[in-house]
Amino acid sequence: MVSQDTKSSKVDLPEAGEILSAKEKQLQIEREELRKESRRRWLLTSFLLFVVLVLLLGLVYSVYLVSEETRIKSKAESSALTRQVELANSYLFASPLKAKAGSNEKIRITVFLLDSKGLGVAGKRVVLGKDTNLEIEEVQPVTDDLGKALFDVSSSSANAYLIEASVDGKVLPQRVSVVFE
Structure with missing residues (x-):
């Protein structure tokens, strides 16, 4: 400055x-x-x-x-x-229980293969008992993850039938009765 x-x-x-x-x-x-x-x-x-x-x-x-x-x-x-199949826990059922013989009507047979804990056993081939008067269609003969196998049954002759299922050559103790009229 x-x-x-x-x-x-x-x-x-x-x-x-x-x-x-x-x-x-x-x-x-x-x-x-x-x-x-x-x-x-x-x-x-x-x-x-x-x-x-x-x-x-x-x-x-x-x-x-x-x-x-x-x-x-x-x-x-x-x-x-x-898993191993426990036959006493396994079961089968039919729906409907009655159908018309000689027609296109079929009865669905459902088989559940379960183990000792009640869980499904997969990959097992199920065989339904053979009757010459029954036509058995294998819809799903090998069990899925739930242990379920499916079959459709029809008949040309009227009668009542007792259907059984087997796996590995062993028959399930439960059977189901169906009627074709």
Whole structure:
């Protein structure tokens, strides 16, 4: 700063302390702005890392659930094939119990092969007792995962029939009676 007095020409210089204090203030302002910028970057980086971590955890959890479901399902499917048939727990029924002989009417015979716990046994071939007057159509002779086998029965002659089912050469203790009129 230069100031001229009318009486004398004199130069007023700021003191050294004033120059330093102005520079220090400027440096403090710049440092504060750098700190704020650094903090903003740190917060943004932390937030992004958090989001990525949550997404990764979600992905890992999803993969775990899918693999667990697959493991449980494959265990259930394989155990349905390895179970042993308990004849006393297995049963068969007919619907309807009566049909017209010599017509297109059929009676559906449903057989359930179950194990000792009452669970279906899959992959077993069921055979219905043979009667020359009965026409037996094998709809699903091999049991499914529920242990179910299906047959349609018709007859050209009117009569009452006692139908039995067997698996692996063993006859189920239960029989079902159907009538063709």
